[in-house]
Amino acid sequence: MTAAPELVDPRKTFGQAVTEFAADDSRVVVLSADSGVSSGFGTFRDRFPGRYMEFGIQEHGATGVASGLATTGLVPVFAAIAAFVTNRNYEAFRNDVAYMGQNVKIVGRNGGMTYSDLGPTHYSLEDYAIIRMLPGVVVLSPQDPGEIRAAARAMLTHEGPVYMRIGGPAIPNLFAEGPFVIGKGRVHRSGDYATVVSTGPATANTITAVDALRAEGLTVDLLCMPTVEPVDSELIIESATRTGHVITVEEHYDRGGLSAAVSECLGPLRVRHDAIGLPHQHVITGTYEGLLATYGLDAQGLTRQLRDIVAAGQPASTR
């Protein structure tokens, strides 16, 4: 029996990475809508009090402030609950950040349905979809602590607006930490029967599921995508051309987000594409594990869903 993997708090990981970067780059400032410390910025506030700005609970105005700060050459990072920094402030995100093309970094924490007990007001299951519709905005969805650190550095180095979604519950290390290139995915497993594309914290359970299928002889390509927009179309097309069947996995509605980004780049290939995510409805509340199980996004559920979809995608003679 293998030891349980070490689990790491994504918010602390993120806050620490930004704080370390900011030690060498005085342009980085942090905005809080009563959300800074719970987004991992307690140390930043203590180390750089002049660069930590509190605005109270109001995301629209704070997003406008971030845009104004960026016009003076600073690099504002505004982190709060994902639902609030993508919905409440959408017009400011659209006009003041995206249309004005400002170097603003907006980070949604407790993304997806990680605030499982707090309910749909606190879920963000449409954030990839609505933010990726804003031209010029990069959408990042790192998948493990190392990627969160690397994505934070890439986000701060990138000149232009970025939205990054992280979760809340502790997550396992999945990959060896390496360089992070915005718009590039990684091939994590190789196989024959399908191309599985995952993003965000859903990737951990997807890896488990893909490995379970491998033991059954159903091997797939697993492409792990820390960037939802622009998605790594080259990698996806290369794999999809070979396997002829793409399955997307995300903790997001099963439309509009990664699935749509992938579907759009598959267009001319005419390969089968199945999307695993949350059904397009107001999802229930409860424990996070309970929700993942209910919607088939835990390791067991993903194994079952992927097995059914991969098997159904094969010619009858090979089933």
Added chain:
Amino acid sequence: MRRLAPQDLRIEAEEARLLILRMLRGGRSGHVGGALSCVDILTTLYFDEMDIDPLEPTRPDRDRFILSAGHKALAQYAVLARRGYFPEPWVDTYSDLGSRLAGHPDMHKLPGVEANTGALGHGLSIACGIALGLRLQERRSRVFVVLGDGELPEGSNWEGAAMAAHHQLGNVVAFVDVNDLQISGRTADVMNMEPIADKFAAFGWKVRTIDGNDVEQIQGVLAEVDRDSSSPTAVVAKTTKAKGVSILEDTAASHYWKPAAAEMAEAEAEIRARIQLLSLQAVAR
């Protein structure tokens, strides 16, 4: 910063009014009522108050101007052109396909524009961000904003009002162009936001109320602003919608206007006559 005599500013504002109308030639239409109500404020800011250099429009220590009521862009275009930010003939492309001058301002297309406003209720927050950024970088620059009274029901204005006061942004000066009208009628009937001065005062702003079409009063209130104060300044500027064009003045219909040729001729003649009179008065002094 230049110091112009009030009479010179009055003439300059009338010249800007002529340019505003010029942009509506050839069957074009635009938000002329609000542009005409706030143009005396913009003229005074750009010609008499702000520390700016049209030849170096992105100089880091410049004063900033944010037109929160972005639909009044005609006024900003006219004043920027008069001030030398871009060649005056550009105004004749207003609203053309792909023009640098659209119905709302675009900072990436037109020198001197600091924010892409148009959706209402955004300017004050952007201004707060600029003011905070300037202060953090120890720059003495100020940020001037023009809000419309019609946009005040947007809640984000009051997020901005709270932030500017809480963060003690004495380098922020917001004019509220109170022309009492919006597209549907009297602002008091559509959504009464009075008492506007008391609201800003309650948020912790220093508040002055003036006649916003009187350049001397605008100069006077600006002379009182102390950038080192711990309070932002709100100037409640009582104005007349479509000020200076008699056939439109104080009408909701002036909000968005497509002049007929005869109306245009009449309006332009009225402004030209006023410029002539103001010039004669200036000489007589």
